[in-house]
Amino acid sequence: MNPPDDPVFNEPWEAQAFAMTVSLNGKGLFTWTEWAEALGAEIAVQGTRSYYECWLAALEKIVEAKQMMTGKERLARIDAWDRAARATPHGKPIELSKANSIS
């Protein structure tokens, strides 16, 4: 039960979601108690989601609750990244065009 190379993060997005939370907390945008409540609420209704999927859902909710962005902005940005990705040939970096990034 003590595997030496249990990976810290299984996928890059998990690491990014983790680091965003630590960084925002470090800047005082929310307390760790507030974060634990948000994460705990997601985990309480975890269902088939992975731990880091709960983490990401909690982060989406707390940045809106703390008015760092609106839900509308966030959903528009997801859509913009989706369109940018689909328009990008393989092997090229995916970037948002100027028009896309203004939501």
Add this chain to the structure above:
Amino acid sequence: MPHDHDHDHDHDEGSALSPIALRVKALESLLTEKGYIDPEALDAIVETYETKIGPRNGAHVVARAWSDPAYKAWLLKDATAAIASLGYTGRQGEHMVAVENTPETHNLVVCTLCSCYPWTVLGLPPVWYKAPPYRSRAVIDPRGVLAEFGVTLPETTAISVWDSTAEIRYLVLPMRPQGTEGWSEEKLARIVTRDSMIGTGLPRAAA
């Protein structure tokens, strides 16, 4: 990480990111533009947790406590300060409490709410620590949980279960194994496993 795109390639027309990767990119790009986060700072955080912070920090603390009675007394009285004195400070280690295993009492740590864990001394929690079976059963059936980890305690040993919170993190100070008299701190630290500091394991036996 060389590639931004996930595995769902669309071979006819460009790339496709997984829904979850899109959500993460959306958050990251908006938070960056608004000045709440700095992508380079995120990279530094990830690197720290992937390479610098882990159970060897806690093993150092335990080995010191086994070797130095004054340090052990300090650790049990003010774990936050005693741990910080070895250079392990910061996130999720702000208020630490060390609980000592004895022949009478074995300590087991859980976070029933989510995954609160002493990052500064143990790194990030293992998968099972975050999973519902451990979180729910550690409190109601600690002896059964320990048995699944291969730990069988005498019936006369009581089990204390400590529920971590956002404010208080626990570190178990395991019992020093027989046969380790005269060992250096470095040698002692090598037998201190992560699980022995959570309470789901014991130090490796002195061979």
